[in-house]
Amino acid sequence: MTITEKILAAHSGRDHVVPGELVTARLDGVLANDVTTHIAVKEFRAMGFDKVFDKERVYLVNDHFAPNANINAATASKVARDFACECSVRHFYDVGRMGIEHALLPEQGLVLPGEAVVGGDSHTCTYGALGAFSTGMGSTDIAVAMGTGELWFKVPKTRKFIFNGSCPRYVTGKDLMLYTLGKISVSGALYMSMEFAGQAISEMDMDGRFTMCNMAIEAGAKNGIIEPDEMTLAYVREHNRLNRPFTLYRSDPDAVYERVDEWDVSSLEPVVACPHLPDNTRFVSEVGDVPVHQVVIGSCTNGRISDLRAAAEILKGQQVDRNVRCIIIPATGEIYRQAMHEGLMDIFLDAGAAISTPTCGPCFGGHMGILANGETAVSTTNRNFVGRMGHPGSSVYLASPYVAAAAAVAGRIIHPGEVK
Amino acid sequence: MGIVHKYGDNVDTDVIVPGKYLSLNDPKALANICMEGIDPEFPRRVKEGDVMVGGANFGCGSSREHAPIGIKAAGISCIIAESFARIFYRNSINLGLPVLEAPEAAREISAGDEVTVDMAAGIIRNRTTGREYAFVPFPPSIMQIILAGGIKAKLLSDAKK
Numbered sequence: 245m246t247i248t249e250k251i252l253a254a255h256s257g258r259d260h261v262v263p264g265e266l267v268t269a270r271l272d273g274v275l276a277n278d279v280t281t282h283i284a285v286k287e288f289r290a291m292g293f294d295k296v297f298d299k300e301r302v303y304l305v306n307d308h309f310a311p312n313a314n315i316n317a318a319t320a321s322k323v324a325r326d327f328a329c330e331c332s333v334r335h336f337y338d339v340g341r342m343g344i345e346h347a348l349l350p351e352q353g354l355v356l357p358g359e360a361v362v363g364g365d366s367h368t369c370t371y372g373a374l375g376a377f378s379t380g381m382g383s384t385d386i387a388v389a390m391g392t393g394e395l396w397f398k399v400p401k402t403r404k405f406i407f408n409g410s411c412p413r414y415v416t417g418k419d420l421m422l423y424t425l426g427k428i429s430v431s432g433a434l435y436m437s438m439e440f441a442g443q444a445i446s447e448m449d450m451d452g453r454f455t456m457c458n459m460a461i462e463a464g465a466k467n468g469i470i471e472p473d474e475m476t477l478a479y480v481r482e483h484n485r486l487n488r489p490f491t492l493y494r495s496d497p498d499a500v501y502e503r504v505d506e507w508d509v510s511s512l513e514p515v516v517a518c519p520h521l522p523d524n525t526r527f528v529s530e531v532g533d534v535p536v537h538q539v540v541i542g543s544c545t546n547g548r549i550s551d552l553r554a555a556a557e558i559l560k561g562q563q564v565d566r567n568v569r570c571i572i573i574p575a576t577g578e579i580y581r582q583a584m585h586e587g588l589m590d591i592f593l594d595a596g597a598a599i600s601t602p603t604c605g606p607c608f609g610g611h612m613g614i615l616a617n618g619e620t621a622v623s624t625t626n627r628n629f630v631g632r633m634g635h636p637g638s639s640v641y642l643a644s645p646y647v648a649a650a651a652a653v654a655g656r657i658i659h660p661g662e663v664k
Numbered sequence: 665m666g667i668v669h670k671y672g673d674n675v676d677t678d679v680i681v682p683g684k685y686l687s688l689n690d691p692k693a694l695a696n697i698c699m700e701g702i703d704p705e706f707p708r709r710v711k712e713g714d715v716m717v718g719g720a721n722f723g724c725g726s727s728r729e730h731a732p733i734g735i736k737a738a739g740i741s742c743i744i745a746e747s748f749a750r751i752f753y754r755n756s757i758n759l760g761l762p763v764l765e766a767p768e769a770a771r772e773i774s775a776g777d778e779v780t781v782d783m784a785a786g787i788i789r790n791r792t793t794g795r796e797y798a799f800v801p802f803p804p805s806i807m808q809i810i811l812a813g814g815i816k817a818k819l820l821s822d823a824k825k
Contacts, residue, residue, distance in 0.1 A: 279686035283729055286689060290816055292823065309687060316687035366727040366751055382729035382755035384815060430674055431721035435750050464721060464749055521674060608683035608726070627725060629678040631701045636679075 246402045246499040247469055248437040251377040254491070255360040263401040263502075271301070272359035274389040277345055277604075278306040278317070280364030281324040283383035288327075288390055296331045297393030303354055303363075304328050304336045305345040308604045313611035343576025343602045346370035346458060346544035351576055353484045357472045358491030362389050367544050367626065369460045373453035374480070375472035375493060380461060400466045401502040402437040403428075407444035409510030414660045416554070417452030418546060418624065418644040420444065421459045422515040426525030427505070434464035436502060439495065444509045445470060450479045451550035458545045459626050462522040471495060516622075516657060517642035520630045528647055531657045535567070538621040539652040540633075541645050542573025542600070543607045546624035549579050551645040556588040558649035558663050559595040565655030570597035571606065571613045597652065609633050615640075622651040665791065666715040666741050669706060670775035673719035677752060680723070680731040694734035712739040715779045717770055719745065722763075723752025732756040742781055744788060746770045757806060760814035764788070769797035783810070 245253065249261050256267035274297075276284050281304055296302045304324050309317030321338075328336035335354060337343065346367050349355045357375035362368065366380035379397075381389070389395050407420055425432075438460045445453065453470050460468025470476075471494045480490065514528040541547075541555045552574060564570040572592050574580035580602065583589055592599055605612030607625040615621055615634035620641070623633065628640035643651070646660040653663050679701025681694060688694055699706035716735060722745035723731060732755045735743070742762040756763040762783060769788045773779060777792040786801035802810060812818035 280727065280729070282687070283689045283733075287816055291819055314687075320687040320689075364727060366725065368727075380727040380751055382727050382732075382751060382758065384729060384758040385754065388815070430724060431747065431749075434721065434747060461725075464724060466750055608678070608686070610683050610686070627676075627678065629676045629701075629725060631682055632678050636701055 246437065246439060246495045246501070247375065247471055247493045248377055248402055248467060249399060250493045251358060251360055252397060252399055261399045263399050265399045266396055267399060268394055268396050269360050270394050271362055271389055273301050273303060273355060273361040274386060275303040275305070275345060275349065275361065275363035275365065275368060276386050277308050277365055278310060278321040278324050279308045280383045280386060281327065282320040284364055284386040284390065285323050285327045287384050287387035291387060291391065293391035296333060296390045299332045299334050301393070302333050302390050303349060304333055305342060305348060306338050307342055307344050307602065308608065309610050310342055310603055311339045311601065341577065344544045344547055344604055347548055347575035347579065350374060350454070351483055351578060353486050353488065356480060356484060356488055356490035357476060358493050362386065362395060366461045367458050369465065369467045370454050370458040370544060372457035372460065372467050372469035373450060375470065375476055377467055377469065379467045400435055400437045402439050403433050404439045404441065404501045404504045406504065406506040407440070407442035408506060408508045409443060410447055411444050411509055412512060414514050414646045415509065415512050416644045416646065417448055417455040419512060419515045420509060421456045422517050422522070422525050422642065423512060425462055425517065425523040426515065428463055430462060430521055430523045431464045433460065436465055438463060438465045438468045440468065440470050446473065449550055450475060451548040454548065455545055459522070462626060514644055514647045514660065516647060517628055519628050519639040519641065522627060522642060528657065528659050534620060534641065534657045536622050536651045536656055537568060537619040538613060538615060539568055539570045539648050540573070540606050540613055540621060540623040540625060541648050542575060543604065543625040544575065545626045546645055547573055547575030547579065549582050551624065552579065552583045552588050554645040555649040556591045558646055558653065558660055559597065560591045562595055562653045562663060564596040564652045567655050568652050569613070570652040571600060572597050573600040574602060576602055606633055622648045622657060624648050665778055665780050666713040667711065668715050668717050668773055668775055668777045668779055669710065670717045670773065671702065671719070674721045674724055675718045676725035677723055677728050677731040678725055681728060681734050686728060686730060688730065691733050691737035694730050695737035698734035698738045707738055710738050710740065713741045714739055716740045716743045717745065717773050718743065719770060720747050722748050724749035727751045729755045732759050732761050736761045744770050744773065757809055758815045760810050760812065760817065762810055764799050766797050766799040
């Protein structure tokens with residue numbers, strides 16, 4: 245069996261599962277945020293539930309419109325706050341203690357290897373970086389999951405991706421993922437599991453692995469996953485603050501894959517996804533002359549400390565172009581503090597960038613950096629659909645923090661190595 | 665019988681319900697802005713019982729249930745596509761909105777055609793062109809959810825029995 249099949253089997257009380265099989269799996273965690281909780285709560289009550297299945301295992305994070313962008317957003321986040329209070333949800337995170345959910349949960353030790361987790365957010369697949377099975381669901385499924393602690397799943401087929409060689413300078417997990425999307429398209433792993441392996445993955449830090457699994461949904465996948473190794477265990481030792489037990493699963497040597505792709509990454513250059521799909525990729529040197537009005541460095545995809553360090557490496561001693569608004573959003577309070585202690589905040593402020601409190605804001609066109617008609621952003625986020633960051637006539641290029649920071653300095657898309 | 669509203673490949677949930685509306689949960693309010701990202705006139709054009717047709721990977725992107733809630737509340741009786749993104753597919757079934765994978769029908773049916781769907785038999789009839797298309801009918805468990813009008817309605821009616 246693959247690692248995904250093993251986790252689903254273990255959570256549904258079976259020795260063995262095969263792709264296509266329907267199983268009911270016990271859940272180790274159920275997550276929702278301020279834009280999905282308000283609908284989930286409405287459904288939860290309508291279905292007759294009055295308490296959550298486990299007060300320690302329901303995670304509510306007000307991150308999307310936080311701090312409240314407007315009255316509707318304030319009303320929606322209040323639903324989550326009131327519900328958390330009423331049901332004594334222990335892990336409820338609000339402004340001040342809040343972070344972007346998919347950076348926050350692993351950091352707080354709320355997701356561990358071998359777990360099965362669902363979230364009312366499509367990027368819940370991020371936790372595969374820890375060797376967990378995690379996937380996004382709509383609010384109705386989340387309501388059922390919060391009430392019962394289990395859900396039905398179709399066991400997915402798995403596509404395996406082996407990245408051979410070492411990543412060259414300025415090539416990150418984001419670039420490998422955009423490269424993969426360019427190769428297989430936004431529906432290339434529809435309904436499937438994506439398993440990442442190979443030398444480049446073994447050498448990649450946890451932040452890069454989170455980025456890759458985070459964007460598995462961009463290929464239509466149910467989950468993205470990486471077998472846990474020493475790097476994973478080191479991360480877990482540091483973050484398992486609740487001392488919860490966990491299980492390490494690995495794919496068997498005779499596991500059956502729908503398809504295996506093997507690529508050499510040692511001569512790749514940074515990859516950019518051009519408007520308006522994440523699979524519309526080009527190498528950064530092939531993008532052409534694109535004037536940029538806004539740069540966003542942050543999100544559940546690329547708002548972790550390694551991402552901020554990469555941005556600072558480019559921005560140090562440089563100035564953000566006069567025509568660019570550069571917005572940097574540390575994904576959690578701890579990342580914010582770490583960046584402050586490392587002196588990254590001074591580098592950003594000296595360069596003329598703005599630093600925001602943690603929020604999903606601009607990534608989904610919510611607030612904190614909306615684009616006007618005709619404007620272009622380079623963003624380290626995950627989607628560049630029509631109107632994703634604001635006006636339907638605006639454009640978003642997806643890239644790594646290196647490429648985004650370089651665009652902030654140059655006012656157009658350039659190779660980060662060209663910043664002098 | 666319904667009139668067809670046709671879209672292309674990879675219709676994402678951001679164009680169905682843009683991010684700025686995610687604090688809303690009233691189905692009527694979501695219907696009023698449905699498809700704003702690619703077809704702002706849709707809410708004024710759509711009639712009860714109409715059919716939406718898309719290409720491959722319909723409903724990709726965000727898990728927002730706001731998208732199928734808005735489409736259903738706008739009056740759409742079913743969506744036909746070459747394929748669906750998995751979260752959107754699951755959300756639609758949970759809401760009692762039939763989502764039919766029928767690649768040939770999705771490619772050939774045009775905007776403005778009149779279409780009828782026989783859910784039990786698995787047949788889509790295009791009254792405008794006379795063409796018929798088969799699809800695999802839902803298994804009984806899913807059909808019960810669709811007929812009840814969603815998983816919530818089904819759970820509540822099961823509880824009364």
